[in-house]
Amino acid sequence: MLDYKDWKPADLRALIREGGLDAPTAGMCSGYAQGNLVVLPEALAYDFLLFCQRNPKACPLLEVSDAGSRTFPVFGRGSDIARDIPRYRVYEDGVMTGEYQDVSALFDKKEQEGIRLVSFLIGCSFSFEADLLEAGIPVRQIEEGVNVPMYKTNIPCVPAGRFFGNMVVSMRPIPHRLVPAAAAITAGMPRVHGAPVQIGCPEAIGISDLTHPDFGDMVTIREGEVPVFWPCGVTPQNVVMSSKPSFVITHAPGHMFITDVKNAELRL
Amino acid sequence: MLDYKDWKPADLRALIREGGLDAPTAGMCSGYAQGNLVVLPEALAYDFLLFCQRNPKACPLLEVSDAGSRTFPVFGRGSDIARDIPRYRVYEDGVMTGEYQDVSALFDKKEQEGIRLVSFLIGCSFSFEADLLEAGIPVRQIEEGVNVPMYKTNIPCVPAGRFFGNMVVSMRPIPHRLVPAAAAITAGMPRVHGAPVQIGCPEAIGISDLTHPDFGDMVTIREGEVPVFWPCGVTPQNVVMSSKPSFVITHAPGHMFITDVKNAELRL
Numbered sequence: 159m160l161d162y163k164d165w166k167p168a169d170l171r172a173l174i175r176e177g178g179l180d181a182p183t184a185g186m187c188s189g190y191a192q193g194n195l196v197v198l199p200e201a202l203a204y205d206f207l208l209f210c211q212r213n214p215k216a217c218p219l220l221e222v223s224d225a226g227s228r229t230f231p232v233f234g235r236g237s238d239i240a241r242d243i244p245r246y247r248v249y250e251d252g253v254m255t256g257e258y259q260d261v262s263a264l265f266d267k268k269e270q271e272g273i274r275l276v277s278f279l280i281g282c283s284f285s286f287e288a289d290l291l292e293a294g295i296p297v298r299q300i301e302e303g304v305n306v307p308m309y310k311t312n313i314p315c316v317p318a319g320r321f322f323g324n325m326v327v328s329m330r331p332i333p334h335r336l337v338p339a340a341a342a343i344t345a346g347m348p349r350v351h352g353a354p355v356q357i358g359c360p361e362a363i364g365i366s367d368l369t370h371p372d373f374g375d376m377v378t379i380r381e382g383e384v385p386v387f388w389p390c391g392v393t394p395q396n397v398v399m400s401s402k403p404s405f406v407i408t409h410a411p412g413h414m415f416i417t418d419v420k421n422a423e424l425r426l
Numbered sequence: 427m428l429d430y431k432d433w434k435p436a437d438l439r440a441l442i443r444e445g446g447l448d449a450p451t452a453g454m455c456s457g458y459a460q461g462n463l464v465v466l467p468e469a470l471a472y473d474f475l476l477f478c479q480r481n482p483k484a485c486p487l488l489e490v491s492d493a494g495s496r497t498f499p500v501f502g503r504g505s506d507i508a509r510d511i512p513r514y515r516v517y518e519d520g521v522m523t524g525e526y527q528d529v530s531a532l533f534d535k536k537e538q539e540g541i542r543l544v545s546f547l548i549g550c551s552f553s554f555e556a557d558l559l560e561a562g563i564p565v566r567q568i569e570e571g572v573n574v575p576m577y578k579t580n581i582p583c584v585p586a587g588r589f590f591g592n593m594v595v596s597m598r599p600i601p602h603r604l605v606p607a608a609a610a611i612t613a614g615m616p617r618v619h620g621a622p623v624q625i626g627c628p629e630a631i632g633i634s635d636l637t638h639p640d641f642g643d644m645v646t647i648r649e650g651e652v653p654v655f656w657p658c659g660v661t662p663q664n665v666v667m668s669s670k671p672s673f674v675i676t677h678a679p680g681h682m683f684i685t686d687v688k689n690a691e692l693r694l
Contacts, residue, residue: 208490211478211479222479
């Protein structure tokens with residue numbers, strides 16, 4: 159099985175750019191951070207940048223492109239933001255209007271309309287899952303080969319300009335004796351969501367039915383395990399659906415931007 | 427001696443607002459974080475916000491006001507940004523043109539010109555100095571009752587839009603056996619500049635003469651002590667002098683905004 163685990167990020171991005179890979183990126187380029195993508199017209203960029211500044215747990219910014227540029231020079235040297243992710247989504251007025259493997263034509267179209275796009279790269283919990291596994295803490299959705307379960311909460315993000323909406327969280331069931339270690343390990347990585355927001359009380363954050371996640375897949379919660387909830391990088395997509403900006407490109411869930419920066423470098 | 431050490435932040439801000447205090451704020455409201463202030467016209471706010479995002483060690487953002495607002499609702503509930511700092515500086519086209527105890531007239535004047543101002547609150551190393559002292563690590567400029575020595579370096583900040591310039595660092599001489607602890611303690615507080623950028627080699631970052639700091643005062647370096655350099659919140663003022671924006675208000679060195687948030691809360 160070709161799992162791309164040992165590939166270098168630049169090589170894998172090149173393969174994706176040529177259309178040679180259409181799959182979720184979990185587990186690829188082991189050790190390197192992956193990121194969530196949000197692309198917006200320049201006129202919305204200030205409000206979104208401020209939204210991320212005010213909500214750093216849900217939206218920990220790794221890098222912001224220059225307006226009109228299609229590359230992340232620090233996290234992806236030589237990258238092409240419009241082609242280096244296997245699958246993109248486009249939202250117009252808060253509604254998803256399409257999935258694409260290449261959005262360079264959309265960047266070109268906006269440029270012809272005189273609109274420069276700004277790209278935001280946001281940290282992803284894949285980075286801390288490697289550390290959890292290393293410490294002997296199970297990560298159930300990896301064991302079960304599915305997507306992590308994600309839930310809309312009743313925790314309002316701090317609004318900024320035209321952006322508002324509630325936090326989305328991911329859930330991992332952790333054996334109760336390992337919960338303190340899981341909290342401590344992730345707290346040490348604030349650039350990839352950091353510490354949990356809730357441990358053991360889903361109803362306290364507005365989640366009434368754990369068995370029906372709003373995004374992703376349900377996983378098994380075993381006897382003696384506690385559901386632990388972390389701020390999730392799907393929050394920006396939830397905010398986009400609430401705030402209904404005219405035009406946004408994001409990655410498709412699970413299909414991330416693979417960076418040149420190692421997870422270990424995100425500890426500081 | 428009335429040192430305001432045990433005052434509540436809101437009470438001290440009220441005293442300053444009434445014109446009852448014109449002094450540097452070091453040591454006041456013990457345990458509470460103090461912050462650097464940068465106020466800019468809305469048209470410059472995006473570039474400056476992006477500059478802070480790209481240079482989080484020198485410019486760790488604590489809070490950004492809404493455009494046209496004069497308060498920090500999270501870090502200073504009920505605060506008046508234009509009057510709650512004992513002393514302000516105004517820069518026009520990169521040149522300091524005045525010091526003020528109250529800048530509300532300048533906010534009003536800009537508003538009459540149709541210009542909304544945006545205020546940025548940036549973390550300050552006062553927060554980690556309390557932790558160093560707690561751990562038995564000396565903080566020389568406090569012992570000697572002077573301002574911390576600060577130096578311009580040859581380390582370029584990552585530019586953003588019209589903002590560019592080099593990092594300014596603060597220096598504390600640390601006994602060599604305590605240097606690892608000093609690095610570890612400050613690394614755990616990334617919201618107030620975090621880990622040192624240089625330990626023991628001033629010439630490596632372009633500092634040729636330790637005895638003549640560019641800002642603040644020289645302190646004694648004793649036998650067996652190593653000069654340790656941290657990113658400094660004076661960096662934005664250096665960047666303002668390099669980038670020459672039309673209009674900026676900052677705090678005067680050492681005269682900080684006293685927040686309602688405890689240093690301990692800034693660890694996460």
